[in-house]
Amino acid sequence: MSASTESYLSHARYGKDKVRVFRVVREGKWHHVVEYNVTALLEGEIDVSYTKADNSVVVATDSIKNITYYLAKISPHILHPERFAIHLGTHLVSKYAHIHKAFVTIEKLRWARIPVAEGVEAAKPHPHAFYRDGDDKRIAKVEIDGTGGKDKLVAKVTSGITDLLVLKSTGSAFENFVRDEYTTLVEVNDRIFSTSIDLSYVFAPFAVPAPQDEKKLGLGLGDAAQGTGWDGEAVAEAARKITLETFATDESASVQATLYKMAQLIIAENASVQSVTYALPNKHYVPVDMKYIGVDNMTPAAAEVFVPIAAPSGLISATISRKQR
Ligand SMILES: O=c1[nH]c(=O)c2[nH]c(=O)[nH]c2[nH]1
Numbered sequence: 001m002s003a004s005t006e007s008y009l010s011h012a013r014y015g016k017d018k019v020r021v022f023r024v025v026r027e028g029k030w031h032h033v034v035e036y037n038v039t040a041l042l043e044g045e046i047d048v049s050y051t052k053a054d055n056s057v058v059v060a061t062d063s064i065k066n067i068t069y070y071l072a073k074i075s076p077h078i079l080h081p082e083r084f085a086i087h088l089g090t091h092l093v094s095k096y097a098h099i100h101k102a103f104v105t106i107e108k109l110r111w112a113r114i115p116v117a118e119g120v121e122a123a124k125p126h127p128h129a130f131y132r133d134g135d136d137k138r139i140a141k142v143e144i145d146g147t148g149g150k151d152k153l154v155a156k157v158t159s160g161i162t163d164l165l166v167l168k169s170t171g172s173a174f175e176n177f178v179r180d181e182y183t184t185l186v187e188v189n190d191r192i193f194s195t196s197i198d199l200s201y202v203f204a205p206f207a208v209p210a211p212q213d214e215k216k217l218g219l220g221l222g223d224a225a226q227g228t229g230w231d232g233e234a235v236a237e238a239a240r241k242i243t244l245e246t247f248a249t250d251e252s253a254s255v256q257a258t259l260y261k262m263a264q265l266i267i268a269e270n271a272s273v274q275s276v277t278y279a280l281p282n283k284h285y286v287p288v289d290m291k292y293i294g295v296d297n298m299t300p301a302a303a304e305v306f307v308p309i310a311a312p313s314g315l316i317s318a319t320i321s322r323k324q325r
Pocket residue numbers: 174185253254255256282314316
């Protein structure tokens with residue numbers, strides 16, 4: 001029996017990963033900077049490159065990288081991860097007849113303006129000096145679907161945040177959980193709650209024009225996006241604010257209950273968001289038992305010294321979806 005009767009190619013996607021892009025946009029002396037890690041992957045009529053060693057259908061991943069840098073240079077959307085991802089995705093699907101889908105993921109690293117005080121004045125954001133003000137990243141994931149025709153491109157956008165590390169030293173309890181022969185955890189009405197937030201939210205798909213004149217794409221895309229009420233930038237800001245403020249102010253009964261409140265608020269306040277997913281590790285902080293020297297560090301009110309436990313952690317996740325009307 002030949003190998004080909006046993007198996008077939010059921011899925012194929014390829015492209016460039018970890019394309020590191022830094023871009024400065026100068027408005028006179030006022031500079032804007034972004035740093036992205038870009039992944040750009042393609043699907044289409046590429047099977048023979050796997051099954052027949054035929055590279056005639058392969059747009060080299062090196063070329064995909066070059067297109068990414070070219071668009072970083074000319075795109076009017078470079079400062080906005082979702083819009084830049086849409087630009088890159090539509091460019092790839094429009095340019096190559098046999099490529100029907102592009103999957104672009106952008107991880108945006110943080111660069112914030114350094115506040116500088118001159119004389120007695122309050123500190124002001126510096127026009128061209130920046131610092132890394134957090135390890136969290138904004139994520140924009142875009143699928144450009146050209147399977148309905150190159151003149152009917154559809155954008156499916158999922159955005160979010162990863163690695164947003166938060167902690168609260170009170171306002172969190174965990175009680176009334178299952179108690180049986182395996183239970184050693186004590187119920188607490190006051191504990192430390194820390195998690196590294198992983199959030200993603202899915203927008204309703206919307207039509208985008210294929211780029212006709214690359215340098216004018218901005219206007220067309222803006223119009224198309226506006227028609228759907230889509231504004232990736234505003235939703236990103238709202239989602240981050242809701243996440244942080246709910247975490248801070250909720251009298252948390254559990255990670256599960258706080259997660260649900262955050263997700264409900266994002267859906268309620270952002271009409272274009274269809275569903276919200278959080279994955280929240282419960283990063284445990286365990287009070288150090290000092291009974292052996294006659295010191296109480298274990299009752300909630302006396303617990304002041306803790307061991308941060310890296311592993312194992314809980315892992316609480318859920319997707320909250322908009323009800324269809
Ligand atoms: O908020 C929590 N949810 C759990 O499911 C859980 N399980 C656990 O041991 N501690 C916690 N805390």
